Amino acid sequence: MATLLLVDDEPRQVRSLAAIIGRQRPAYRVLEATDAESAWDIIEAEHVDAVLTDIRMPEVDGLTLIERIVRRKPHIKTVLISGYGQFDYAKQAIEHRVVEYLVKPIGLPEIDRMLVKLDELFTAETSLKQSFSVYAEHLWNSLISGSLNDSQRQELESRIPTAGAGIAMVFDPGVGSPEESTQRKMNELLSAMGPSAIFRDTASGSLVSFAWLDRPLAARPSETVSKVVRLFEKLRADGMEDAALGVSTIRADLSRNLKAAYDEAVLALRHRFYAHGEPILWATDVRPFTGTVKPASQELAEPLTLAVKAGDRKRAMELIRSFFQAGETPPYPDPERLKEELNLILWQLTEGLRHRVPPETKELSFAENKSLLAACGDYQELRYRFKKLVDGWLELAGKAHQDKNGILVLQCQAYLQQHYKEEISLESVAAMFHFNPSYFSNLFKSKAGVNFSEYLIDLRIREAKAILDNGEHKIADVSAMVGFRDAAYFNKMFKRKTGISPNAYRQMNGRK
Incomplete structure (x- = not known):
């Protein structure tokens, strides 16, 4: 469904044209404005596909509005309406690549011709987007994965919408992959910030976007923050309460720093593991992860295994508390590295208990326990899950200890019966x-x-x-x-x- 914006300082003219378009193209959404400034407010707030504007209006005329659209919203098609068939106006309309130049009074044939032309442009644009979307997504994914070759780089550079300052954002929907409608809505919302590119990260399922900021916006970081927050709130309003967004720093020349900006946004988003559910993570607020986990797994595994074998819960919990203190203050250990260390501890605990209990005991399934930890989405959940596993092992070890003693008594009884x-x-x-x-x-x-x-x-x-x-x-x-x-x-x-x-x-x- 295309959205048309009609701009004319004569409300009756706007209503009349809107009624005609509504009858001839009921699938179109028609918005109305009576001056250029209110029209621009609508363009900033809504996704608009085409603007039909009168030339002569108070304060800001239609040509000035079209100039701004061409400069800042080049995807919007424009139609110029004038009460005069003057050559100068027609020349400027051609220079601004307007779709149609209509002279008042506008008859039904002219309106129909204009709508047919818009239909053709919208259809061609949709077809072009569909035919190139898969390949474009492949190029962008090659960029963020670091596998872009020279020819692909040249191809991608030709698709970059503009130069200048901008940011990278990585949107994690929380549960599953984002719907196509989410990607479309995000694209619409980003248009209020400036030109953008958005695609799905095929490895993670997240949405990645590069947004080139309008100059006034790039010069005011606080305003950029406000716009990002509003964008995210609108995305979450679609029912994605668990969604999260990682945002890079503002890059003065985004086009030359796409991969670096993406890496910043990913790093910021990954800090959500320690941010206790914070929905928006800013690269300006995070530090790189440490490459090591202290204390290391070998420092914890042996004493923890001994404590579990002995049924010493107090000692076991003290060891776990000491280990997890590493994640309470930055710089934090890399979440994946932390899980790897815990997996090593899991392995030693599993092996340490294996000879004491029946081999089919489900608590000893290393693969299952490893999967439980891998699925933990934040630090608190990981700590809770690991403590639960150790509690289970303590109970298991206690039962095994009791069962072992019971077996020994039975062996004593058998000995007495023979001797x-x-x-x-x-x-x-x-x-x-x-x-x-x-x-x-x-x-x-x-x-x-x-x-x-x-x-x-x-x-x-x-x-x-x-x-x-x-x-x-x-x-x-x-x-x-x-x-x-x-x-x-x-x-x-x-x-x-x-x-x-x-x-x-x-x-x-x-x-x-």
Whole structure:
């Protein structure tokens, strides 16, 4: 849909012409102004494709308006309207490359001819843009990636709209790639600042723009800042709350410093990682990232792994807090370098725990955990996510420690079941499994439900009952067969556990 702006100091003439165009071209959007200054305000605020202006107007005439349009908004088509068919006016119209020169009173055939000509120009321009857009995008992407060859450089220079001061901007939509409508809207908004080039960065999906500033704007950085802020707010108004914008410094000769300006804008945008959601990042406010992360991963990985293995959460959190202090004040470490260091720590932690837990344990998926960190969009999220991972490992290590002890107690029980006949003490079994006797006593009771001595007595009495049920051994022999060295003590323990003596038990079961 094309937008036409009608400018005439006679409101009735404007309304009449607008009505005719509206009937003949209902798809066109028609705007109206009654003087050159208000017309220019509209041009600055709106995307205008063509201006139809009367010549004779108070204050600023139509020719002066067209001169300004040609100089500052060269993409706008112009039509000059005059009440006089004078040669001088026609000559100036030709010099300013107006699409049509109309003489009042304007008849329907003249209006129709003018609209047909505009239709053809708009169609040709759209077709040209479409045919060159893919190749142009390729050229711009070659520039920002540093792979532009000499012939491509010459081709790109021919496409640069102007010379002079300007800025580079990199727009990150936040979620997914920007829609084509976003690119179109950004192009429209940038036209208020001066000539521009805008394209999609095929590597990141961001929109990159180079904006050449009008001279008055280039001389007033604060006004440039205000215009950029307004531009960004209009883009965010389309529902892109997570969007961010990186802005370079004003380059005195942007055309000769395109790559440097782009790199500045990218660096500024990447500082959003540390800026806690700041939507606009200015190159004037940031410093280059440091190439190293302090403390380095090797300084953290080993003590953190030991702390996790020991289940020492306090120590683990102290180490993490110390590590992440590096990102609290500039110069900040490069976000990607920081994530690489954390990945090295992840690897050592994963390997350190692998032999303690089942191999299929999902918390030990290095690839999955690495992806979680890679997806972190800012420093706070990265720190939170890493702490959550370590918390998970601490819990895992604690369970593994408990499970390991449980397995050891089961092994002790299996040993007792095979060796209950022998002379066994808590101290001897604790030494066999490398435990402190006191710790082993508490551990055994917590896992088995009874203390070591009671478990051994129960085991021996159970075996004694089986012998008494199936044989005619003397009570003293049975006592020795199940590990009791004192028959009297055997009788005492048997009665305590069963309520009757060994002999009574035998008689009750039909044995003498």
